[in-house]
Amino acid sequence: MLKIQAEAHVPxxxxxxxxxxxxxxxxxxxxxxxxxxxxxxxSKDVNVRFHSECITGEVFHSKKCECGPQLDAAxxxxxxxxxxxxxxxxxxxxxxxxNKLKAYSLQEKGLDTVEAxxxxxxxxxxxxxxxxxxxxxxxxxxxxxxxTNNPEKLKYVENxxxxxxxxxxxQIKATEISSSYLKTKKDFFGHLLxxxxx
Numbered sequence: 001m002l003k004i005q006a007e008a009h010v011p012x013x014x015x016x017x018x019x020x021x022x023x024x025x026x027x028x029x030x031x032x033x034x035x036x037x038x039x040x041x042x043s044k045d046v047n048v049r050f051h052s053e054c055i056t057g058e059v060f061h062s063k064k065c066e067c068g069p070q071l072d073a074a075x076x077x078x079x080x081x082x083x084x085x086x087x088x089x090x091x092x093x094x095x096x097x098x099n100k101l102k103a104y105s106l107q108e109k110g111l112d113t114v115e116a117x118x119x120x121x122x123x124x125x126x127x128x129x130x131x132x133x134x135x136x137x138x139x140x141x142x143x144x145x146x147x148t149n150n151p152e153k154l155k156y157v158e159n160x161x162x163x164x165x166x167x168x169x170x171q172i173k174a175t176e177i178s179s180s181y182l183k184t185k186k187d188f189f190g191h192l193l194x195x196x197x198x
Contacts, residue, residue: 002134005031014072015079022135034135035085037078042140045165047083049074049147050132050156052090055097064104065181066172073170074147083147084139086132093117094126112184125189129156136162149191167192 005028007020016038023031040046051074057067074085092100095117103116114124133156136144143163146153147170157164171193174182185191 002032002131002138004138012075014075017075017079020139022131022138030089032089032131032135033087034139035075035078035087036139037082037084040078040082040084042142045143045145045163046136046141047078047081047147047168048136048141048144049078049083049085049170050088050129050153051085052088052093052127055091056100063175063177064107066174066178069172070170073172077147077168083145084136084141086135088127088129088132090127093124094128095120095122112188113181114184114188125152129153132156133160133162149185149193151190151192 001024002022003024005021005023005026007018010017010019018036018038020034020036021031022034051067051071054065054067054071056062057065058071061068071085077083078085091097092103095103099120099122102120103113103122106116106119107113111119117124129152141162143165144157145166145168146157146164147168148154149169149171154164154167169192182193186193
């Protein structure tokens with residue numbers, strides 16, 4: 001059973017946030033987290049981002065994906081407008097960092113992100129977002145403006161008890177290195193991306 005294990009106020013370069021750790025075990029070293037902006041009003045539509053962990057993009061600033069800039073943009077947005085980033089420990093579309101680096105190696109040989117995962121016998125995208133819905137329910141969120149380009153995330157909210165009020169696009173302009181990655185997101189997964197930014 002998912003529980004709140006710890007919470008604290010954390011000042012950051014992007015704003016002051018309350019961070020809550022959620023897990024079924026107190027000794028879990030990789031809990032999911034809710035990062036909540038100050039003055040967020042849970043009685044109104046809440047700006048929400050479901051964000052899956054990406055150590056390469058967020059910590060090491062990899063240019064292969066847009067995950068780091070997306071997280072920064074989401075945190076800046078909720079700092080200015082109120083809201084929650086639900087940070088999910090689903091590294092590499094939930095294949096883990098070791099398999100992610102193996103997939104990167106295959107991409108160096110010409111495979112795209114989906115082809116590399118499938119070559120390793122892994123799902124194209126193994127993430128699930130039901131735990132994000134559970135966290136929103138625990139926070140008392142009733143309706144959301146979801147920051148996403150991913151139609152799967154929209155479906156999770158639409159099929160839940162939480163009202164989807166609107167979608168907030170969160171597109172980061174492609175670079176020469178990330179353009180093929182983003183094109184695969186659009187073509188294979190149906191992400192809602194503008195062609196002029198690919």
